[in-house]
Amino acid sequence: MTGHAVRSPAARRWFALAALLAGAAALAVTVLVLLRDPLELVLAAVLVGIAVAAAWAALVRRGPRRVLATAVALLALAATVALPDLRAYLWFLVVVVLVALSGAATRAALGHPPSTDGTPVGPARHGVLILNPRSGGGKAARFGLAERARALGVEPIELRPGDDLRSLAEQAAAGGADVLGMAGGDGSQALVADVARQHGLAFVCVPAGTRNHLALDLGLDREDVPAALAAFGDALERRIDLAELNGRVFVNNVSLGVYASVVQSPDYRDAKAATVARQLPGLLGPDAPRPDLRFGLPDGTRSESADVVLVSNGPYRLEHLSGFGTRERLDRGSLGVVTVTVDRAAEVPRLVSAEMAGRISRFPGYRSWSAPEFVVESGLPAVEAGVDGEAVRLAPPLRFRILPGALRVRVPRDAPGASPAAMLPPGTRAVVVALVRVLTGRTT
Numbered sequence: 001m002t003g004h005a006v007r008s009p010a011a012r013r014w015f016a017l018a019a020l021l022a023g024a025a026a027l028a029v030t031v032l033v034l035l036r037d038p039l040e041l042v043l044a045a046v047l048v049g050i051a052v053a054a055a056w057a058a059l060v061r062r063g064p065r066r067v068l069a070t071a072v073a074l075l076a077l078a079a080t081v082a083l084p085d086l087r088a089y090l091w092f093l094v095v096v097v098l099v100a101l102s103g104a105a106t107r108a109a110l111g112h113p114p115s116t117d118g119t120p121v122g123p124a125r126h127g128v129l130i131l132n133p134r135s136g137g138g139k140a141a142r143f144g145l146a147e148r149a150r151a152l153g154v155e156p157i158e159l160r161p162g163d164d165l166r167s168l169a170e171q172a173a174a175g176g177a178d179v180l181g182m183a184g185g186d187g188s189q190a191l192v193a194d195v196a197r198q199h200g201l202a203f204v205c206v207p208a209g210t211r212n213h214l215a216l217d218l219g220l221d222r223e224d225v226p227a228a229l230a231a232f233g234d235a236l237e238r239r240i241d242l243a244e245l246n247g248r249v250f251v252n253n254v255s256l257g258v259y260a261s262v263v264q265s266p267d268y269r270d271a272k273a274a275t276v277a278r279q280l281p282g283l284l285g286p287d288a289p290r291p292d293l294r295f296g297l298p299d300g301t302r303s304e305s306a307d308v309v310l311v312s313n314g315p316y317r318l319e320h321l322s323g324f325g326t327r328e329r330l331d332r333g334s335l336g337v338v339t340v341t342v343d344r345a346a347e348v349p350r351l352v353s354a355e356m357a358g359r360i361s362r363f364p365g366y367r368s369w370s371a372p373e374f375v376v377e378s379g380l381p382a383v384e385a386g387v388d389g390e391a392v393r394l395a396p397p398l399r400f401r402i403l404p405g406a407l408r409v410r411v412p413r414d415a416p417g418a419s420p421a422a423m424l425p426p427g428t429r430a431v432v433v434a435l436v437r438v439l440t441g442r443t444t
Helices: 009-036 038-059 064-081 087-110 145-151 165-174 186-199 213-218 225-232 258-263 272-284 348-357 428-439
Strands: 119-121 127-131 155-158 179-184 202-207 235-245 248-250 253-257 294-296 308-312 335-340 366-371 373-377 383-387 390-394 398-412
Touching (some): 009 087, 127 145, 127 202, 127 225, 145 225, 155 165, 186 248, 186 398, 335 373, 335 398
Parallel strands (some): 179 202
Antiparallel strands (some): 119 235, 294 373, 383 390
């Protein structure tokens, strides 16, 4: 089994130096261009902003207003390209490349060595791995997970059409399994993890799904899928939280409101952009009704609606609503709650800008807090929800609660064992300070 690369302190110092130099160069180039030709750069920025706002208006409107907004967006882009000096765009590309290089070097410099967070445990006596061959475009077969599991003395069980995943996991537990693993998407991970929790078994997450958010926050290498099988051998074990919605366990998050409505479409998985464009006018357009979602706020008052409600197993560090973020830890003992409310007439372009810039938490209608429990009420007979990425409809009220330390989870001893949120400090200033500490040898 291939281990995870561990960078030496010297290599991390070189990466820290490269990150700081590339970041400083990007800032210097930006200042230089602003001083050299400020009017044209500002005009270009204004035109691009108009194009973005008009393009969004085209998405959330229908009929003649959509045609008009599309025309404005195209004219703004044409005017931008027609500016006399295109060198500003070349400098812009240079800045983008420098920022990307700085980001990559930062991740390399601040990346953690293998984690020691957990209790060392020996190999599983009777390990069982359930595989979903359809998850992740067939990753289980592509990486030969069944054969690799057998070579490690782990019993593979394939989920076939018509099989009930929970029943397979229950049968494995009844058959004497002491470690239960799942190779599939996050929805399948949640179901098998719940069975492991109920039987007091250790759990192994094998990232054979599409996004694999749980694996990401466990600090597993999502690109090296077979490496996760090492958790059936000598491993580190720790306890993590699970969360529950009306008795159903989830490992990542539940989305309500606009995003949940979009993912309900059967066309969403195969044509995300087209589905979003088709449904947004009815969801965020100027005449669109707000979702009927009512809940209590931390200050004791109540909210009668929100366009987006995200409830997670532990607080997320969010940059985008669409792709979620990551969690610093999975043992906080609390739910994370995020709500977003948008003024249809004035704030939709601002929401888009915040989403595109990865600064959704700075949007005025954004609110977040933590709580052990959370209840959402509605006058609808069923509320659309996305539970760990799976579209469902649930009868209200929706009752969320955290299950602190509910699951014993095993990870390979050579896995990084830390999520991106745990590796990178929040905010530019904190990242710079951390890089300087690495460069000067004041951190390990």
